[in-house]
Amino acid sequence: MTIKYHVLEETLLAYAAGELDNASSLLVATHLALCPKCRRAAEIGDEIGGALIETVAPATMGSAALDSVMARLEEFALEGSIKPVAATKRGATPVLPEPLRSRVGGDVDVLRWRRLGPGLQQIRLDDKSGGPSVRLLKIAGGRSVPEHGHAGAEMTMVLAGGFHDAGRSFGRGDIEWANADVVHQPVADEGEDCICLTVTDGPLKFFDVIGRLAQPFVGI
Amino acid sequence: MTQRTLSAETAEDATHLMTQIAVHQDRDAFEALFRHYAPRVKAYMLKLGSDGALADELAQETLLMVWRKAAQFDRAKASPSTWIFTIARNLRIDVFRKNNRPELDPNDPALVPDAEEPADEQMDRVQRAKLIRAAMKSLNEEQAEVIRLSFFEDKSHSVIAEELDLPLGTVKSRLRLAFGRIRKELGEDVL
Ligand SMILES: [Zn+2]
Numbered sequence: 049m050t051i052k053y054h055v056l057e058e059t060l061l062a063y064a065a066g067e068l069d070n071a072s073s074l075l076v077a078t079h080l081a082l083c084p085k086c087r088r089a090a091e092i093g094d095e096i097g098g099a100l101i102e103t104v105a106p107a108t109m110g111s112a113a114l115d116s117v118m119a120r121l122e123e124f125a126l127e128g129s130i131k132p133v134a135a136t137k138r139g140a141t142p143v144l145p146e147p148l149r150s151r152v153g154g155d156v157d158v159l160r161w162r163r164l165g166p167g168l169q170q171i172r173l174d175d176k177s178g179g180p181s182v183r184l185l186k187i188a189g190g191r192s193v194p195e196h197g198h199a200g201a202e203m204t205m206v207l208a209g210g211f212h213d214a215g216r217s218f219g220r221g222d223i224e225w226a227n228a229d230v231v232h233q234p235v236a237d238e239g240e241d242c243i244c245l246t247v248t249d250g251p252l253k254f255f256d257v258i259g260r261l262a263q264p265f266v267g268i
Numbered sequence: 269m270t271q272r273t274l275s276a277e278t279a280e281d282a283t284h285l286m287t288q289i290a291v292h293q294d295r296d297a298f299e300a301l302f303r304h305y306a307p308r309v310k311a312y313m314l315k316l317g318s319d320g321a322l323a324d325e326l327a328q329e330t331l332l333m334v335w336r337k338a339a340q341f342d343r344a345k346a347s348p349s350t351w352i353f354t355i356a357r358n359l360r361i362d363v364f365r366k367n368n369r370p371e372l373d374p375n376d377p378a379l380v381p382d383a384e385e386p387a388d389e390q391m392d393r394v395q396r397a398k399l400i401r402a403a404m405k406s407l408n409e410e411q412a413e414v415i416r417l418s419f420f421e422d423k424s425h426s427v428i429a430e431e432l433d434l435p436l437g438t439v440k441s442r443l444r445l446a447f448g449r450i451r452k453e454l455g456e457d458v459l
Binding site: 058061067070081082083088091093096098102103104105106108109124143146147177221 | 279295298299302303305306307308309310311312314315321323324327328331332335336346347349350351352353354356357358360361365366367369370371372373376377378379380381382383396397400401404415416418419420422423424425440443444447448450451454456
């Protein structure tokens with residue numbers, strides 16, 4: 049299956065520049081694992097950084113810097129080239145790619161979901177760095193996320209199953225990007241739970257009755 | 269001992285130094301790499317808001333990490349300057365956000381691999397680095413400015429928009445144009 053909806057180019061550039069907040073970076077890096085096309089584009093972002101570092105006017109290092117670093121080389125043994133891979137079930141392709149899998153502490157079988165409303169569960173993944181909030185959402189097949197708007201932008205990436213929203217359908221790796229002024233209602237495809245990673249800049253604003261009732265006590 | 273003066277002036281030289289470090293733990297090669305890159309990494313840290321002492325320290329730590337990770341340097345995947353930029357960028361994020369930058373793991377079994385590219389179509393990374401530098405020189409002033417502000421001034425797109433007194437959408441479209449131009453120079457399809 050081919051990914052249809054990718055990371056926006058300016059977001060990839062912000063990620064390469066080191067300017068993207070941690071929550072959005074988690075989504076972008078997880079998309080890169082699934083998308084060779086964006087991976088290549090992100091590499092070019094890194095290469096732009098490399099070209100800038102090569103051409104910047106050099107600063108003057110402190111007089112003791114070189115000696116001090118040379119004296120410390122011994123304490124840093126060279127690392128091997130093989131990086132250990134996080135444990136997964138033998139042979140199975142994990143549903144959650146890295147770096148998401150390490151963030152949640154394992155693949156989908158270890159997740160501890162919290163109920164949000166009918167057919168809707170979540171796991172919050174915010175770290176202490178501030179910025180937008182990031183969560184996993186599980187929408188039961190055929191159910192919808194209550195119609196909502198956002199105080200800021202929202203990025204939602206499918207990891208399992210799929211959903212459709214306003215005539216477009218999203219599968220594994222696809223990202224739906226919604227602006228602050230968009231009110232939308234994603235509906236999970238029939239027959240399979242849909243698991244998404246969602247980054248929201250500002251709180252969600254629900255419009256229907258269930259959403260409005262649920263909002264005060266579910267902390268979405 | 270070689271009589272040749274070790275230098276990192278060109279990407280070929282720097283790649284040679286990286287190999288010497290990875291294979292022979294060559295301290296002379298490391299010293300040459302340090303002399304070239306530490307002042308550049310320090311300039312990067314200064315531009316991104318560190319004071320002199322911190323920028324010096326972060327540049328030292330970046331180069332120590334280059335030594336430690338030298339065996340992971342893959343000349344088929346990155347030029348030395350690109351690789352060192354990513355180490356400096358990530359170190360800075362780890363220090364300032366007290367959190368690691370989320371990064372993909374190239375050994376992840378969930379990673380969807382690239383479509384195989386015939387070896388003769390793969391461009392040498394040193395060659396690519398030259399093309400990218402040439403492409404960046406060909407950007408118009410507006411495009412070069414948003415790239416520089418984003419990568420080297422620690423400015424989010426909305427802050428850039430404020431400072432240049434432009435709508436956010438204009439900043440984003442300039443970035444996309446600049447990116448598209450660079451990618452075109454490399455012969456890449458644009459998304
Ligand atoms: Zn993509």
